[in-house]
Amino acid sequence: MLPIDGEIDLEGTINLGEDPYETNCTEGNVYYLENSKASWAQANVWSSTKFNKATPDTERVPCSDDIVEFPANIQTTVTLPELPQHVRYIQVGDQQFTSATKFYNYVITGSDQPIQFFLNTLYSVGLVIGDTQCQSRSGCPCQDNILQIDCSSKYCPVPTCVHPIKPIGHCCKICGGYIFFDITKSFDIMEFKELVEKIVESYGSDKLEYHIGRLPNDKVQLVIVDKDEYEGTSAEVLNTINYNMKEHWVEGTKYAQISGSPLYKSGMAGKIFISMFFLVVCTIGMIYVYYYKVPEIRYPMMGRSLPTFLARIQRRSDSVVSLTRRDSVMTSTGRTAFRNPLYDSKRGRVQVEEEVTPQ
Template identity: 45%
Template sequence: MQALILSIVLTVASSAKVTWLPNSNFNSPKNFKDGKLPCSKQTVIFPERVQGAVRFQSDNLAKELILPITGEMLLEGALYLGGVDSKEECVEENKYFIDKTVTSWAYPDVWASPRFNEATPDAERVPCSDDSVEFPSNSEFSLFLPELTQHIQELKIGNQYYDTVTFKDRALEENTAQQFYHNNHQTTGVVVEENKCRSQANRGCPCQEFTLEINCESKYCAVPACSQPIKPIGHCCKVCGGAVSFEREQSFHYMEFKEFVDKIVASYKDSSIVYHVGIIPPNTVQVVIVEKGEYTGLSTVIANDIDGQLSRHWYLGVEALKVSGAPLSSSGSGFKIALSMLSAVILVFGGVYAYYYKLPSPREFLPSLPAFGRGSSAGLLSRFDRRTESIVSLTRRDSTATVASGAGFATAFRNPLYDSKRGRVNVMDSDVDDDKKQ
């Protein structure tokens, strides 16, 4: 009796309601990239092509609309462009409308559930065999049903519940606000039945016979706020945080391992940390840890802690750890400072190099003068250089340069090495000179 009660409790605890999100209503915040409706200072940008009709059902505010090339807009309420609203937090920016009117069961971001959080991989954001699936009332969409059979526990469209047979009849209907497309008339790809799976070792998407391949092409990926972001298994986008994955043993128990992770995360006492423990077919366990709001790097510290405390009895084979780098807010500022210092050094040395070696010296040439006297040159070439310290005097320090009238200029010069040699060498008169003197 106790075992039966425990089994029922575990089954109820693991099941959840999964709600279909796509809706072509302009007034739904979920149809905008940031999950918020536009205000009077913001420009709404639609995709180039909208598959279904976008419905404006109440008063709407926006600065302007950038409409699609093709698509249909149904205006049932007022639309105020460039008006003024009372929202003090309204900031001038672009708002992007996401077309979710024609989607697939296996698209990312089309299902919502309390068991999903920021760390849940896109591959696991689909209904599981013990989930209750609900399509909201007054929603318009076209849905391609899964090609591989998916089991769910309950199905509700609006206020009406369906089983496998009645849902098939509903899906064959035409001219309704909710259009369901499937491959053949024999099955819809959705089986509604009571979940008979009781194995807690198979959590992740428990007891789903076929795993769907998520189409990541429709996923919008924001730029991660960290250096070297990671891409955990099943994620469409790179994220900031940490991930630990390993191949589980046959004796692995999901709930026991989750309690192990719970204790480590709780020890840090930080409400911004969220994590997900999932089973990736056929036999891989993955823990993904991220942070809500601003990324600080704490999630990577916790991932390292889990990896360090991971007991050998949890896994066999390969065990891997992935962690992202520092926040861009800190690593970016350090990089900018280093880049600025490097640029300053390069500019200084570049200026010195160009000044002394590359830039041509400004020169002025005096016109050629006629030669005077024997031995004089044909003319005079004088250079005036702005680098006065580079001018070398060619006149002896103790000599007097005189110009004889009519005899040209003196040809005396000063040897720059003369003084240094004179200090080190005693110049002796040769015998030849002595003989001449006699």
């Protein structure tokens, strides 16, 4: 037997091309398939009907009341957990293991099985197998020992909101909202779930997904996301739940965070401001043109002598008023001229005397 960290060195040569001495070989393509490796604490390894978009990665591993199944038609190597994890029982193909001892014997003797299990320690599989049920009114955490989740294989899409959030236990930033708070001894997790379900249904349960997680050290986390594309509904629902939570549920820290508006709505305020700005500028320009006429520029007629300058710009074109001396000579233009008799003329000035009437 080889040690865990042992290796085998093979010496030889690889010849590329056709072998002239081989006459019975049919041509074809040969592909090298990489051995599949996974870790118990690796994100996106486990699947379950109870998972949704709001489920944190730390709670996507088997919980204490879960049945762990490994299909018989897969070939993989699984690294077992370092910290003790409690599960109901383990199913590998057609074999069922209800105790850690039986599973350990299978692991160390199953070298010819398609599913290989890698031990972190030589004498333990890191699992506690047995049927347990939560008896606490405030709920029970998924596991008492939270594993350090390996997020290296997790694909994180680009969030479609202004301020993405990252709830406790999530590998990626998401759009939605979450509440994290310390619970009191009188906290009833079923009562809290009824409040969440009632508010979610009022907004439309077909549009939202949520997850309520009971964490160690008397903490609870609620995560809400939009089921399809983020529209901001989950953020509104979280605010409503936060407002309607009962005071006797919370003791100490209470933290709520939402991700804000969708990205396609984030630039609406700026677009509206720019549109209004140009509208005001155009309105002012139209008013200016209306009250202050644009200067008239006359061009010479074709066929006549071209002046060396353009016509003088006249900003007032309605009428011309000029001031003249009163002794200037008035020339007749065919119209009748009226003179003011109070001014000097050939007839002389009219004398007006004041008469005092005795009383």
